[in-house]
Amino acid sequence: MARQKWRDILPRYQTFLSHMIPILRETRRIIQELDPDLLYDTEVLDKIREEEEKRNVRKVRALAEFSAMYRSNVYQIMKDFIVKYRDRISLIDIKDYIIDFLKESVAALRILRNITNPDQKNLEKTYLYQLVKFIEQRLLPKGSSIKLIYEKLLNYSTEFYESQRHLLKTHTYYREDLKHPDFFLIPGISPKVYQIINNITSFFNLDPNYGPFPEREKYEIPMILKQEVFLPYIDDIASAEEDAIEAISERIGLRVIDGIFLAPQERFVDLLLENNFLRKNEQSDEKIRLIPQFSNETLILHYLAFASRRRGFLSKELINWIAMNFAFLVYMGILKWKLNDENIFYSIFKDLQTNEKVLPYLMKLICFPNYLGLDKTKIRDSPQYRKEIFNFIGAEIDNLQLLIKEVASYCEKIAKEKKDNNN
Structure with a gap:
């Protein structure tokens, strides 16, 4: 098994970032010293790149290949930019734009490389700690009870x-062992389970039954027939049907009553009442009927609160998905903060080949006890698996755009506080 200590993972995370910085820094120096008129002929850049590659041959193979790929991409982007604008704006302006974009990129890489401390001292002041806690508070808060987490x-x-729901909808749910499920483990929400939750919401709101509240006299709680909800999906959720039904129900705050009904758990009833998802209606027989008025969100947030409270029991797929999203938000938030939206090198940072070298190690760092407290040994090292989830997360970026902007703004706040404290 690969070593999983902080001092083993952090250098691996920093390795490729440390090789990206000098490439951009040296490129910036070269462009600064170059006569703007020479930029018109992009073959000049090809010759410069070839010379740079000859000067950087003493590296291990993986780093050499990455550096060559990275440098090639940088120069190709500059060439494309020049060709696109050389007949529209002056070459001096083109040169200045490229220099500014390179300067921004180096600044972003330095923040990413120094995102935390090797010895973990004063970790509360590091970008990694503060950003993870900022995101965690919004998507996966900790708390002493499901009620407290739900309210957060x-x-x-x-x-x-949208981002909270996204955190549960793993795109690798099909890797879960449905034939031999471990009901102590909490998986992500598959499309089938999401349909089940949607149907449960509809049944409760449109046509519920009502029965005695087992823990409280004179109260009636809404109930729906278990069979109506689960029968169409029984072959998809597990072979051990009853266990699967009870496990899914528990995660969304429900329970099975008399073997045939689904109804809210007692503690969930209190939570629903406090937030007006249940309303009291006094009947002619003086019994108080609790009328449901909730949505998918009501149940999805309970699932998320349940998962957060029991994060030590999350499935491997869910751990990878959560860690990937947190790493992605931290990474993209820093880029959003440091890079102008027009920065031509943005695409390199978002390139799959770059992400593969950086994000997996950031995922593991984020799993440590002082951060999310997830089982980092479950983070997959398979390159194919990484590509799979990285591709999916890119496809879902619309759900996270607002949060990325918030993370970027928070980065600015952290930087200002650091500056004020140093003055």
């Missing part, structure tokens, strides 16, 4: 519910 999630759900 609810506070941010108006702005970030």
Whole structure:
């Protein structure tokens, strides 16, 4: 098994970042010293790149290949930019733009490389710690009870519910062992389970039954028939049907009553009442009927609160998905902060080949106890698996754009506080 200590993982995370910085820094120096008129002929850049590659041959193979690929991409981007604008704006302006874009990129890489401390001293002041906690508070907060966690999630759900839901909808759910499930483990929400939750919401809101509240006299709680909800999906959720039904129900705050009904758990009833997802209606027989008025969000947030509270029991796929999203948000938030939206080198940072070299190690760092407290040994090292989830996360970026902007703004706040403290 690969070594999983902080001092082993951090240098691996920093390796490729440390090789990207001098390439951009040296490129910036070269462009600064270059006569703007020479930029018109892009073959000049090809010759410069070839000379630079000859000067950087003493590296291990993996680093040499990455450096060559990275430098080639940098020069190709500059060439494309020059060709596109050389007949529209002056070569002096083109040169200045390239220099500024390179300067921004180096600044972003330096923040990423120095995102935390090797010895973990004063970690509360590091970018990694502060950003993870900032995101965690919105998407996967910690708390002493599901109720407290649920309320924290609810506070941010108006702005970030799409991101909260996204955190549960793993795109590698099909890797879970459905034939031999471990019901102590909490998986992500597959499309089938999402349909089940959607149907449960509809049944509760449109046509619920009502029955005695087992823990409280004179109260009636809404109930729906278990069979109506699960029967169409029983072959998809597991072979051990009853266990699967109870496990899914528990994660969304429900329970099985008399073997045939689904109804809210007692503690979930209190939570629903406090947040107006249940309303009291006094009947003619003086019994108080609790009328449901909730949405998918009501149940999804309970699932997320349940997963957060029991994060030591998350499935391997869910751990990888959560860690990937957190790493992506930290990474993209820093880029959003440091790079102008027009920066021509943005694409390199978002390139799959770059992400593969940086994000997997950032995922592991984020899993350590002082951060998310997830099982970092479950982070997959398979290159094919990395490509799989990186491709999916790119496809879902719309869900996270608002949060990326918030992370970028928070980076600015952290930087200002650091500057004020140093003065």
